[in-house]
Amino acid sequence: MGSKYALLPVLHDVFSSVAPVSADDPEGEGGAVRPATAIDAFSGSGVVSYLMKAEGRRVVSNDFLAFPAVIARASVVNGSTTLSDDLVDEICGPPADDRDIVRRTFDGVFFSADDRAFLDSAWSHVDRLDGAERDLAIAGLVLAAARKQPRGVFTFTGARYDDGRRDLRMTMAEQFRAAVQAYGATVFDDGLAHEAVEGDVADLRRPPADLVYLDPPYAPPRDDADYMKRYHFLQGLAVYWRGQTIMTETKTKKIVKLFTPFAYPRTVDDALVRTFEQFADAGALVLSYSSNAVPSRERIEQLMRTVKPHVEVRVVDHTYSFGTHRTATRTAATEYVFVGRD
Ligand SMILES: C[S@@+](CC[C@H](N)C(=O)[O-])C[C@H]1O[C@@H](n2cnc3c(N)ncnc32)[C@H](O)[C@@H]1O
Incomplete structure (x- = not known):
């Protein structure tokens, strides 16, 4: 499902650099140590939500389809069964x-x-x-x-x-x-109250998280x-x-x-801007996107800078395989990971 499984080591590295989970996390209101928090706004197969949990964060996992929500409840929210x-x-x-x-x-x-x-x-x-x-x-x-x-x-x-x-x-x-x-x-049980939400990202309202990860559909230049x-x-x-x-x-x-407005070249720019604004208070905003899609890398950097002045881009070369081993066509695409900070 366009799963980010192969990209998990890169994401782990990025997540650790932008919002490390450490013993000297800010104190919560009650004086207790507040757990690091993360939102996986387009969770799909759930592998990134699970990475966030494994990193010690309290996770909100969201997707507008039903099966990603079930998977996140089973593997992230569930701590004992x-x-x-x-x-x-x-x-x-x-x-x-x-x-x-x-x-x-x-x-x-x-x-x-x-x-x-x-x-x-x-x-x-x-x-x-x-x-x-x-x-x-x-x-x-x-x-x-x-x-x-x-x-x-x-x-x-x-x-x-x-x-x-x-x-x-x-x-x-x-x-x-x-x-x-x-x-x-x-x-596994980490004692944290994780959440799995089935809903449109535009309706997801949560207190500011330390880390927000966005992996929307990639709008192809033609088609959806x-x-x-x-x-x-x-x-x-x-x-x-x-x-x-x-x-x-x-x-x-x-x-x-x-x-979903993310799927179409006509509506994707606006959808990205609105999502960046929605999560502008995040400690760090991380977006995965592909070189095969629109908008371009430069345009995304420009849009993200409207809410996070410092934007860094990691470039990951990625080969997708389609078809069987005999008829496989291998398509090279570059995967971008945009990291926005204040
Ligand atoms: C690229 S996939 C995410 C893959 C995921 N990171 C993984 O590793 O498996 C994009 C996901 O966004 C979801 N989606 C698309 N539009 C959405 C919207 N408007 N609100 C919430 N989820 C949406 C799709 O159902 C799909 O699961």
Whole structure:
């Protein structure tokens, strides 16, 4: 999901330099040591929120899609719960009811009949859970489906990009077991009250944080960056399509997209300015952006300087791979990390 996984060492370095977590943090009002705070405003896969937590910060994780919020609740907010083997066996066992949204809607669209049936059946158990157990189970289903789908995106049907890699050969149930184990291994308790919010960044109002990280969609010069088109299946699966409008006439049975001004060349400049102003009080403002997108590096520096006079840019060369190993095209792009300070 355009995950920043590969960039985490760079981000860790940047975060440490702008807002270090140290023993002599400013005193809070009650005289207690105040934890360092961070906002991950476009959290996606949640890996950056998790980095912030691992660095000892109190984290607010935000995204306007449902599945990033579930992942952040399971892996960042949750400090103690994991799924027992018995519960995982039950979820992977016979269905608790005869629900069939996945089988009915996605027959011939995504996955094998067995894998589709597993998702319906697993949800029949997940619906009886609540709290962190429910979040972990849903996060596990989302990760399993992402791994089972060639290239991890849901813009095409069938197995066109199936290269026989292990992820695709494992069944959905096996993927689910592996995923809940992986999420379970991330859980640790630091005693801090983290938050996961599902909402538009424009509505996120929080007291000034030491560090605000912005990783919006990158607006391509032509076209738009539509996250719903790529990840609609994960969005639907995270809520079992409740409250989501499926466009039944589309080939991939996608969900109606959520407008975001960051996705379009026409509206992105204004959206960036408004977001910079919204978080102008942050100790440091960090933005990831790509050289393949608009606006340009120079323009972004200029816009960020309107709220943070000192802007530094780290340049990271990055190679994206598309397709299978035989047909892969490698696209070189430069990833910028803008760091704004007072
Ligand atoms: C580039 S991805 C973030 C990737 C993330 N940093 C990671 O490492 O996985 C951009 C994210 O912004 C979210 N998004 C787009 N527009 C938004 C908006 N207006 N408010 C909140 N989230 C938005 C998308 O759902 C998507 O998850």
